[in-house]
Amino acid sequence: MGHTLFEKIWQAHLVRDEGGDDDDGAPAVIYADLHLLHDVTSPQAFAELDRRGIGVRRPDLCLATIDHSSPTLPPDAEGNRPYVSQAARLQAEALARSCERHGIEFHGWDSRHRGIVHVIGPEMGATQPGMTIVCGDSHTSTHGAFGTLAFGIGTTEVGHVLASQCLLQRKPATLGIAVEGQLSPGVTAKDVILHIIGTIGVDGGTGHVIEYFGSAIRALDMESRMTLCNMSIESGARAGIIAPDEVTFAYLKGRPKAPTGEAWEQAVARWRMLTTDPDARFDRVVEIDAQEIEPSVTWGTNPGMVIGIGERIPQRQDASAVDARSYMNLQSGHPLEGHHVDVVFIGSCTNSRISDLRAAAGIMRGHRVPQGTRVLVVPGSEQVRLQAEREGLHEVFKDSGAEWRESGCSMCLAMNGDMVLPGELVVSTSNRNFKGRQGRGARTILASPLTAAASAITGRVTDPRKFLGDSF
Amino acid sequence: MSNQSGLKAIECHTFNLSFDDIDTDQIFPAEFLATTEREGLGRYCFHYWRFDDRGDPISDGPLAGFDPGRHQVLVAGNNFGCGSSREHAPWALLDMGIRAVISRQFADIFYANALKNGLLPVTLEPAALEFLHSHPDQRVNIDIPSRTITIEEYGTLEFPLDPFSAHCLVEGIDQLEFLLHQEQHITRFERLSKTN
Numbered sequence: 001m002g003h004t005l006f007e008k009i010w011q012a013h014l015v016r017d018e019g020g021d022d023d024d025g026a027p028a029v030i031y032a033d034l035h036l037l038h039d040v041t042s043p044q045a046f047a048e049l050d051r052r053g054i055g056v057r058r059p060d061l062c063l064a065t066i067d068h069s070s071p072t073l074p075p076d077a078e079g080n081r082p083y084v085s086q087a088a089r090l091q092a093e094a095l096a097r098s099c100e101r102h103g104i105e106f107h108g109w110d111s112r113h114r115g116i117v118h119v120i121g122p123e124m125g126a127t128q129p130g131m132t133i134v135c136g137d138s139h140t141s142t143h144g145a146f147g148t149l150a151f152g153i154g155t156t157e158v159g160h161v162l163a164s165q166c167l168l169q170r171k172p173a174t175l176g177i178a179v180e181g182q183l184s185p186g187v188t189a190k191d192v193i194l195h196i197i198g199t200i201g202v203d204g205g206t207g208h209v210i211e212y213f214g215s216a217i218r219a220l221d222m223e224s225r226m227t228l229c230n231m232s233i234e235s236g237a238r239a240g241i242i243a244p245d246e247v248t249f250a251y252l253k254g255r256p257k258a259p260t261g262e263a264w265e266q267a268v269a270r271w272r273m274l275t276t277d278p279d280a281r282f283d284r285v286v287e288i289d290a291q292e293i294e295p296s297v298t299w300g301t302n303p304g305m306v307i308g309i310g311e312r313i314p315q316r317q318d319a320s321a322v323d324a325r326s327y328m329n330l331q332s333g334h335p336l337e338g339h340h341v342d343v344v345f346i347g348s349c350t351n352s353r354i355s356d357l358r359a360a361a362g363i364m365r366g367h368r369v370p371q372g373t374r375v376l377v378v379p380g381s382e383q384v385r386l387q388a389e390r391e392g393l394h395e396v397f398k399d400s401g402a403e404w405r406e407s408g409c410s411m412c413l414a415m416n417g418d419m420v421l422p423g424e425l426v427v428s429t430s431n432r433n434f435k436g437r438q439g440r441g442a443r444t445i446l447a448s449p450l451t452a453a454a455s456a457i458t459g460r461v462t463d464p465r466k467f468l469g470d471s472f
Numbered sequence: 473m474s475n476q477s478g479l480k481a482i483e484c485h486t487f488n489l490s491f492d493d494i495d496t497d498q499i500f501p502a503e504f505l506a507t508t509e510r511e512g513l514g515r516y517c518f519h520y521w522r523f524d525d526r527g528d529p530i531s532d533g534p535l536a537g538f539d540p541g542r543h544q545v546l547v548a549g550n551n552f553g554c555g556s557s558r559e560h561a562p563w564a565l566l567d568m569g570i571r572a573v574i575s576r577q578f579a580d581i582f583y584a585n586a587l588k589n590g591l592l593p594v595t596l597e598p599a600a601l602e603f604l605h606s607h608p609d610q611r612v613n614i615d616i617p618s619r620t621i622t623i624e625e626y627g628t629l630e631f632p633l634d635p636f637s638a639h640c641l642v643e644g645i646d647q648l649e650f651l652l653h654q655e656q657h658i659t660r661f662e663r664l665s666k667t668n
């Protein structure tokens with residue numbers, strides 16, 4: 001029997017297989033090709049290494065940046081960044097110091113590659129097919145878009161990887177998700193993944209690595225594939241993965257960390273073999289009809305509470321649904337469409353890349369954000385920001401009345417001071433609508449950049465297809 | 473955090489937080505993530521459920537009646553610990569006095585994080601979970617070597633826990649030490665593999 005793509009990568013990174021019953025029964029020891037680090041989940045790991053007097057085994061396989069608590073407003077006259085607290089500033093400085101001490105490549109305030117860790121990895125070409133990539137961050141699944149096995153780990157494991165470049169892991173099960181057919185106009189990768197999570201549930205992927213395949217997946221560009229894999233974790237999946245193809249290779253070619261010359265040719269030849277064999281078996285398979293997917297939005301307090309934008313809020317009477325409707329202050333049987341929106345956030349590692357900003361600007365161009373709605377656009381990285389500014393997208397956003405910021409996680413998790421006020425309703429291109437995620441008492445509707453942009457210029461939850469004529 | 477002392481048994485009363493999908497943003501709100509510490513985080517645990525926006529305790533919230541000495545086992549619904557990978561969640565639970573969490577199923581990263589810190593995740597079948605939900609403040613006795621939980625008015629049940637994790641918990645074995653002992657294997661792997 002053949003092997004799935006996941007199994008091939010797993011097998012190629014086994015330092016030691018799981019111990020059998022007669023052995024110590026230990027989990028497999030898996031080698032990490034790339035370890036991404038950011039401000040929030042690494043300080044305690046470095047401290048533990050220091051406490052034990054252990055060094056970093058492979059600083060050359062680490063890449064670090066600051067993103068979670070980074071202020072998105074410019075520095076003051078003295079060049080001081082407006083950190084929300086001294087603690088946040090110290091945390092970022094601690095990472096910079098640890099990286100310097102251990103010889104780890106670090107992209108801080110002076111780097112043109114600073115940005116959200118899951119945006120800069122691919123952008124720099126550090127994320128490459130066939131790799132194992134780990135990071136103390138659950139949205140590491142993003143990198144699976146390149147045919148990598150990429151997953152989030154906790155801080156103790158960050159320490160393990162720093163010290164040994166390895167992780168103790170049990171082999172996950174596999175879930176194949178086939179998306180066949182053509183997506184309708186106005187339906188994006190974000191709608192596809194929201195639809196999938198709405199279908200399989202927030203624990204539908206638990207214990208599994210998801211491989212996405214099918215004609216609708218093949219038709220997606222790399223940034224869309226990243227959006228899709230990014231939210232795999234919201235179904236509980238360990239990782240999401242898409243087999244690399246010409247689209248992947250074209251994206252990577254010429255990026256700063258991608259191989260060049262003969263090494264590039266050899267790499268592509270190797271990468272072409274990264275497919276799931278036709279006779280391989282997944283533990284489970286789910287089939288999705290691309291044609292059925294509408295622009296999707298969440299109505300509740302987890303990313304599985306999803307409806308098509310034209311649908312009504314479900315009448316479900318289970319405790320979670322009742323509690324979610326009460327927190328969201330929304331009534332069952334009512335439409336979400338047309339509901340007043342206080343804030344629109346366009347950003348996060350899910351949807352802050354250049355194609356996301358182009359899509360949003362395409363809808364917002366020439367329109368004004370109405371009074372009573374605040375719109376924040378936060379590029380995913382400095383590279384994205386610079387590119388958007390070269391294209392004049394920032395002017396489109398600013399002319400419409402939106403705020404154009406510097407890069408970072410920002411309002412996705414609201415720990416940098418960019419936050420939604422209690423009770424406010426936000427249409428957000430981020431990935432989590434948990435209670436309080438975007439600020440205490442914030443009520444989040446997750447949506448695509450198109451839906452967010454359409455909602456921004458109307459001040460109401462709006463079906464982006466109403467504006468397609470303007471932008472397509 | 474190494475769990476040097478080892479954990480063999482837990483005898484205490486349960487405390488119910490019978491909701492499904494309790495995410496790590498509830499357990500440890502992002503607002504408090506700007507820390508380089510991992511001790512003393514219990515005061516932030518379920519902060520928005522325990523304190524209002526002025527910082528005053530919420531007397532009728534989900535954690536009303538929680539008694540740290542008595543209640544060392546949390547009983548949740550399904551899919552406890554979903555969302556962010558922040559290990560601050562188990563650190564804060566432990567610091568608040570929790571030593572085990574019972575759920576129908578756990579989110580993968582939380583499960584791994586919990587075990588690495590000596591916080592025991594106990595997966596139970598729906599019937600037992602329902603019993604606990606309808607019988608708050610139950611006396612339970614969890615025995616890790618035999619991987620069993622005795623619920624006073626319900627009976628004794630086995631729960632899944634791989635032998636390696638059980639061994640590490642009971643003996644207080646630190647998994648980093650284990651990994652560092654794999655040095656030979658790691659060096660050989662690095663020599664042989666030309667991956668990227």
Ligand code: SF4
Pocket residue numbers: 067068116117118137139348349350408409412413430431
């Ligand atoms: S943008 Fe949001 S989800 Fe992505 S890494 Fe930052 S905080 Fe996490």
